[in-house]
Amino acid sequence: MRHLIIGAGPAGVIAAEHLRETDPQAGILLIGDEPEPPYSRMALPYYLTGNIDERGTHLRKSADHFDRLGIELRTGTRVTAIEPADKHVRLEDGREEAYDRLLLATGSSPATPPIPGIEQEGVTPCWTLEQGRAIASGARPDSPVVLLGAGFIGSIVLEALARRGVELHVVEMGDRMVPRMMNETAGGLLKEWCEKKGVKVHVSTRATAIQSGRNGHRLAVELEGGEVLDADLVITATGVRPNTGLLEGSGVQVDQGILIDRNMQTSVEGIYAAGDVAQGRDFSTGEYSVQAIQPTAAEHGRLAALNMAGRNVPHQGTLNMNVLDTLGLISSSFGLWQGVEGGDHAELLNRPRYRYVNLQFEEDRLVGGTCLGLTEHIGVLHGLIQSRLPLGVWKERLMQDPTRLMEAYLACTQSLSACKVLH
Amino acid sequence: MLKSLALEPAKCTGCLQCELACSWENEASFNPSKSRIRVFTFHEEGRFAPYTCTQCAEAWCLHACPVEAIVINGATGAKEVIEDVCVGCKVCTIACPFGTVNYNHDTGKVIKCDLCGGDPACARACPTEAITWVDADQTGYDRMQAWAARSVESIDATQGGGA
The missing domain is CATH 3.30.70.20 (Alpha-Beta Plaits)
Known part of the structure; x- marks a missing residue:
């Protein structure tokens, strides 16, 4: 049995490791198109702030990790086509690699917003280690930088740029920061916080053109309404798109991402998909969507490997969740944070302290939540939602005080009197 | 033992x-x-x-970590945070369904029970x-008895049929 994995990000690497564990005899080839050892995009902001060096971004730290596991890793190698009829893929240099089972873990790429002048030098996403290096050398203290997009990724990059001491402007089309992760109250608080920390946040607007600079700066960004911002560097963070280009003519069906069934298999037998590129099952809705988050990539990778190795392990669906640190204000969102029709919600807001908790219930079960300025035990929100735990009397108590999440979880899962819990 | x-x-x-x-x-x-x-x-x-922390077998925190900063101590079985490797991204704090990995604002890293070695x-x-x-x-x-009825794991397992 020969497993071939395209994509050496978290989904691909975790799949390779689980394949080795589940199928000790199989051949495993892991192909990545970037020249670096497998690394984490999530760690790039910490590299930008100087918190870690390049090695700190690597997914696995020991140099012989893949060798030791008998996983053949080939970096800097691009797959250009998939030919399922012959069960092989074609590489950039024309050679073929055969497979019995193929995993598509090709990830996603930053979208390029349709703005005149976007192709200029000095305009870049913060997506690859190579781009990270360029930003690290270009984003000098006090130099003006414009960040296009204040979604989840934009806000992570925002943190790193602000910490480098640049003069930062953020431009977001939505009416608040992270509009797809938080409601008006939370997104609005986040904006106020960033402004208090010296970041200029422009919402409900967009860049209409990027021109060559003036006043000694490389670029100038023109906003809707006419305002012009100087910039030495423009960073784009306006969403990502699944990398499905190489599937053309392969017969693998693509919607928003690669369509997969509950066993992570695509429309072509023997071909699986995982991570940012896969349109997988969402725990909350039961529908299939592209989540493009780290915990989902990890879960997809594990499940794809088990199913590729012949185990029948259906995907229960992953919970959409995010955590964000924006200049010290930590926010998180889980599941159906917007709430459900006919559901109840509990809200706690302390505006001066930038503290906000919003819980969403369906009957007496928690289905979603948002936290701002609260970091203690927030994972239990994930547990309460994913276990679909009936809260009984604790629903009312959480409506009164939404911070008592751990108490609710413990009271509903353990008898507080007689039982002994072994850890 | x-x-x-x-x-x-x-x-x-x-x-x-x-x-x-x-x-x-x-x-x-x-x-x-x-x-x-x-x-x-x-x-x-x-x-x-x-x-x-229950030092759970699923080790959600460990698998969610993007930089291999959470490892298993072979002697104790504890899932331990290697502080030097942790970048402070906090993904483990939301991945742990028991809410037992927390962020330490002073160090910018996460902390969890390591059974004190x-x-x-x-x-x-x-x-x-x-x-x-x-x-x-x-x-x-005792462990089975305590967790059998309503732990996250048991509920997760039953979802295979119903969800």
Whole structure:
């Protein structure tokens, strides 16, 4: 049995490791198109702030990790086509690699917003280690930088740029920061916080053109309404798109991402998909969507490997969740944070302290939540939602005080009197 | 022989000595907010419940970590955070469904129970044996009994049929 994995990000690497564990005899080839050892995009902001060096971004730290596991890793190698009829893929240099089972873990790429002048030098996403290096050398203290997009990724990059001491402007089309992760109250608080920390946040607007600079700066960004911002560097963070280009003519069906069934298999037998590129099952809705988050990539990778190795392990669906640190204000969102029709919600807001908790219930079960300025035990929100735990009397108590999440979880899962819990 | 922390809420008086012992052992300060074990209070029932990482087999935190900063200690079985490797991204704090990985604002890293390398300070400090350090297999039945009914794992497992 020969497993071939395209994509050496978290989904691909975790799949390779689980394949080795589940199928000790199989051949495993892991192909990545970037020249670096497998690394984490999530760690790039910490590299930008100087918190870690390049090695700190690597997914696995020991140099012989893949060798030791008998996983053949080939970096800097691009797959250009998939030919399922012959069960092989074609590489950039024309050679073929055969497979019995193929995993598509090709990830996603930053979208390029349709703005005149976007192709200029000095305009870049913060997506690859190579781009990270360029930003690290270009984003000098006090130099003006414009960040296009204040979604989840934009806000992570925002943190790193602000910490480098640049003069930062953020431009977001939505009416608040992270509009797809938080409601008006939370997104609005986040904006106020960033402004208090010296970041200029422009919402409900967009860049209409990027021109060559003036006043000694490389670029100038023109906003809707006419305002012009100087910039030495423009960073784009306006969403990502699944990398499905190489599937053309392969017969693998693509919607928003690669369509997969509950066993992570695509429309072509023997071909699986995982991570940012896969349109997988969402725990909350039961529908299939592209989540493009780290915990989902990890879960997809594990499940794809088990199913590729012949185990029948259906995907229960992953919970959409995010955590964000924006200049010290930590926010998180889980599941159906917007709430459900006919559901109840509990809200706690302390505006001066930038503290906000919003819980969403369906009957007496928690289905979603948002936290701002609260970091203690927030994972239990994930547990309460994913276990679909009936809260009984604790629903009312959480409506009164939404911070008592751990108490609710413990009271509903353990008898507080007689039982002994072994850890 | 592998040992486990046994927590018995019924024996807990809420004295919080475990929290002080934990924060002293791990953070060199008497600061319950930095403790890896926490005692939760139930006024309505007049009860207390100590709770910390279950060192669960699923190891959600470990698998969610993007930089391999959480590893298994071969001797104790504990999932440990390597502070030098942790970048402070906090993904593990939302991935852990038990809410037992926390972010430490002072260090910019996450903290969780590491069983103190095999001699947990909380168990030593507990005056009422609500927290004990016992042979894991000896009390396997208790463990099953305690968790069988309504733990996250058991509910997860049943979803295969219904969801």
